[in-house]
Amino acid sequence: MLNYSTSEENYIKAIFHLQEANETVSTNALAQELLTRPASVTDMMKKLKTKKLIHYQPYQGFRLNTEGKKVALGIIRRHRLWEFFLSEKLKFEWGEVHEVAEELEHVSSKKLIDKLDEFLGYPKFDPHGDPIPDVHGRMEDHERISLFDLPLNVYAEVCHVANQSTEMLDLLKHKSIAIGTKLEVKRKFDFDNSLEVKIRQQSPVTISEQLAKNIFVKYGS
Amino acid sequence: MLNYSTSEENYIKAIFHLQEANETVSTNALAQELLTRPASVTDMMKKLKTKKLIHYQPYQGFRLNTEGKKVALGIIRRHRLWEFFLSEKLKFEWGEVHEVAEELEHVSSKKLIDKLDEFLGYPKFDPHGDPIPDVHGRMEDHERISLFDLPLNVYAEVCHVANQSTEMLDLLKHKSIAIGTKLEVKRKFDFDNSLEVKIRQQSPVTISEQLAKNIFVKYGS
DNA sequence: ATATATTTTTAGATTTGTCTAAATATTTAT
DNA sequence: ATAAATATTTAGACAAATCTAAAAATATAT
Ligand SMILES: [Mn+2]
Ligand SMILES: [Mn+2]
Ligand SMILES: [Mn+2]
Ligand SMILES: [Mn+2]
Numbered sequence: 001m002l003n004y005s006t007s008e009e010n011y012i013k014a015i016f017h018l019q020e021a022n023e024t025v026s027t028n029a030l031a032q033e034l035l036t037r038p039a040s041v042t043d044m045m046k047k048l049k050t051k052k053l054i055h056y057q058p059y060q061g062f063r064l065n066t067e068g069k070k071v072a073l074g075i076i077r078r079h080r081l082w083e084f085f086l087s088e089k090l091k092f093e094w095g096e097v098h099e100v101a102e103e104l105e106h107v108s109s110k111k112l113i114d115k116l117d118e119f120l121g122y123p124k125f126d127p128h129g130d131p132i133p134d135v136h137g138r139m140e141d142h143e144r145i146s147l148f149d150l151p152l153n154v155y156a157e158v159c160h161v162a163n164q165s166t167e168m169l170d171l172l173k174h175k176s177i178a179i180g181t182k183l184e185v186k187r188k189f190d191f192d193n194s195l196e197v198k199i200r201q202q203s204p205v206t207i208s209e210q211l212a213k214n215i216f217v218k219y220g221s
Numbered sequence: 222m223l224n225y226s227t228s229e230e231n232y233i234k235a236i237f238h239l240q241e242a243n244e245t246v247s248t249n250a251l252a253q254e255l256l257t258r259p260a261s262v263t264d265m266m267k268k269l270k271t272k273k274l275i276h277y278q279p280y281q282g283f284r285l286n287t288e289g290k291k292v293a294l295g296i297i298r299r300h301r302l303w304e305f306f307l308s309e310k311l312k313f314e315w316g317e318v319h320e321v322a323e324e325l326e327h328v329s330s331k332k333l334i335d336k337l338d339e340f341l342g343y344p345k346f347d348p349h350g351d352p353i354p355d356v357h358g359r360m361e362d363h364e365r366i367s368l369f370d371l372p373l374n375v376y377a378e379v380c381h382v383a384n385q386s387t388e389m390l391d392l393l394k395h396k397s398i399a400i401g402t403k404l405e406v407k408r409k410f411d412f413d414n415s416l417e418v419k420i421r422q423q424s425p426v427t428i429s430e431q432l433a434k435n436i437f438v439k440y441g442s
Numbered sequence: 443a444t445a446t447a448t449t450t451t452t453a454g455a456t457t458t459g460t461c462t463a464a465a466t467a468t469t470t471a472t
Numbered sequence: 473a474t475a476a477a478t479a480t481t482t483a484g485a486c487a488a489a490t491c492t493a494a495a496a497a498t499a500t501a502t
Contacts, residue, residue, distance in 0.1 A: 007489065027450055040490055042451055047488090059450060059497060090336040103328045109321045115311040228459060248480055261460055263481055268458090280467060280480060 001074070002051075006106045009075050010034060011044050012053060013105075015064050016072035024061035073137035078113050079105040080126035080133075085116060087127040094127055094178070095169040129160030129179045129216065145219075147195070148212035150185050157182050160216035168214065175205045177215065222295070223272075227327045230296050231255060232265050233274060234326075236285050237293035245282035294358035299334050300326040301347035301354075306337060308348040315348055315399075316390040350381030350400045350437065366440075368416070369433035371406050378403050381437035389435065396426045398436065 004012065014033045018025045027045070031038045049056045053068035064072060082104040086092040092100070114135060117123075124140050126132055131139035144160055158181045161172065172178065176199060186204060187196040193209035207215075225233065235254045239246045248266070252259045270277045274289035285293060303325040307313040313321070335356060338344075345361050346352055352360035363380060371377050379402045382393065393399065397420060407425060408417040414430035428436075 005488080028448090036489095037491060038450065039452080039492080043489075086333070090333070090340050092332075092336065096332070100328070100330045100333050103330070104325075107321070107324045107328070109324070111313075111317070112307070112311070112321050115313065119311050226458080249478090257459095258461060259480065260462080260482080264459075 001071070003108055004051075004071065008044070008048065008051075009071075009106055011041075011048065012064070012068060012072050013075045013079070015054065015062065016069065016076070019063045024063055026061050070137060073133045073139075075105055077133040077135075077137070078107075080130060081113060081116055081120065081123070083126045083128070084120055084123045084132065088120065088123075093169070094172075095164065095166045097127055098164060125159070125179075127179065128164055129158070142218050144216040146213050147185070147197070147207065147215040147217055148193075148209060150217055152185050152188065154219065155182060155184050156217035156219050158215060159218045162214040162216065168211075171211065172215075175207070176202060177205075183217075222292070224329055225272075225292065229265070229269065229272075230292075230327055232262075232269065233285070233289060233293050234296045234300070236275065236283065237290065237297065240284045245284055247282050291358060294354045294360075296326055298354040298356075298358070299328075301351060302334060302337055302341065302344070304347045304349070305341055305344045305353065309341065309344075314390075315393075316385065316387045318348055319385060346380070346400070348400065349385055350379070363439050365437040367434050368406070368418070368428065368436040368438055369414075369430060371438055373406050373409065375440065376403065376405050377438035377440050379436060380439045383435040383437065389432075392432065393436075396428070397423060398426075404438075 011030070011034065014030055015025050018029055018033060022029075027038045027041045031041045034041075045054065045056050045062055048054045048068070049062075052065070053071060054062045054064055056062040079101045082101040083097040086097040086100055087094070117135070122134070123132055129144075131141060133139045142159060145156075147156075147158075150156055158177060158179055161168070161179070177183070181199060183197050183199045185195050186198050188194075189196070195207045195209075195212050196204050197207050198204045232251070232255065235251055236246050239250055239254060243250075248259045248262045252262045255262075266275065266277050266283055269275045269289070270283075273286070274292060275283045275285055277283040300322045303322040304318040307318040307321055308315070338356070343355070344353055352362060354360045365380055366377075368377075368379075379398060379400055382389070382400070398404070402420060404418050404420045406416050407419050409415075410417075416428045416430075416433050417425050418428050419425045
């Protein structure tokens with residue numbers, strides 16, 4: 001497995017995430033994701049094509065090929081293991097881990113990552129509930145459903161938060177919701193689609209439609 | 222405190238180490254240390270001068286000013302804390318930590334380093350026995366003496382290893398010597414300046430002049 | 443189907459960090 | 473003191489990653 005520059009890695013990872021939503025990734029979408037210019041994206045796509053990491057025909061969009069996905073999973077593994085480390089061992093807050101992991105992920109020593117994985121006890125999910133690829137790039141993919149779609153009076157556990165902005169995390173903290181929180185939806189109000197949610201041993205809280213659609217849960221107490 | 226590029230940081234750190242030995246650092250010495258060309262050093266020295274980190278007059282050599290030393294100590298702090306982490310927590314071997322720390326040291330989040338320091342229990346020395354600067358850049362500077370200069374029959378403890386090549390570490394391992402090893406010199410042979418050294422609860426080993434001059438000890442059992 | 447708008451690519455420039463080869467300054471030896 | 477050797481700097485080039493502005497391709501609307 002070759003080594004890639006920090007910049008190349010950031011592009012590869014972004015394509016990986018974007019192509020989960022859309023079959024093919026566009027120049028503009030990638031430019032927006034990476035806070036860069038379309039012209040810079042085109043330049044980089046030419047390079048990644050030469051390095052045989054993507055399928056790309058001018059004007060046709062692009063997507064990672066098998067090798068590209070393998071590389072992406074390696075970067076995501078590093079990112080999420082560091083996030084776990086920062087949160088679990090260094091007691092960083094939820095919202096602070098991403099930015100630092102964005103740098104740490106580019107330290108490419110394989111031994112470092114595999115030993116870190118071992119040290120952390122082979123965690124399966126990062127602090128945002130995203131699955132951590134193992135040494136072979138495999139990850140658990142638990143079925144999850146948005147809190148908004150959870151039926152009434154069914155126990156479920158928060159396992160993923162889609163948006164990880166400071167604003168979102170502020171709000172979650174205020175509502176006492178985190179990964180692992182057990183809850184059930186008691187009522188849904190048709191007027192504004194807000195939910196009344198009961199968390200164990202707490203009084204019920206109101207969750208807006210927007211927030212509920214960003215919280216994902218799995219069934220079970 | 223501004224942020225510096227990886228390349229700038231590597232130059233700054235190298236100057237810091239070189240100016241401990243010589244009053245002023247030369248272009249060639251720095252080029253050799255960094256495995257680069259003298260012309261590249263001159264280019265960078267101009268930049269570091271503009272950024273007010275060094276004293277530099279063309280042809281006169283250079284040295285870090287107060288601000289430059291402060292920056293250097295920050296980089297060294299990061300480097301050595303990561304070395305300690307790799308050795309202590311991830312169980313890396315002595316000889317493997319430096320290369321990885323050389324990359325990790327450039328991740329510049331202050332919070333990351335201060336929390337790492339806390340997590341590690343505020344260690345004072347890295348795995349090679351080098352002192353770790355604290356958050357203010359201060360470090361313990363225990364007086365140490367080379368094993369070669371240690372008087373006969375005086376108990377001492379290994380606290381520093383000057384050379385950290387794989388070859389050196391191989392040899393040290395074979396002789397069962399590490400940071401913290403307690404020993405005393407029993408004899409010195411004038412023919413080749415070799416030493417007979419007694420480590421607690423072990424049979425005596427022979428240490429060459431070259432090796433002894435790279436091992437540093439402090440007095441006391 | 444044609445005009446308009448949007449997206450993407452190209453052309454050319456810029457910054458950072460590096461290099462080689464040549465010029466210049468300094469040091470050392472005679 | 474002069475010549476030779478060594479060290480340092482300058483000049484000019486190059487690769488990586490970015491940008492702006494203009495050109496070209498594609499998509500959309502009438
Ligand atoms: Mn990144
Ligand atoms: Mn995450
Ligand atoms: Mn480094
Ligand atoms: Mn060290």
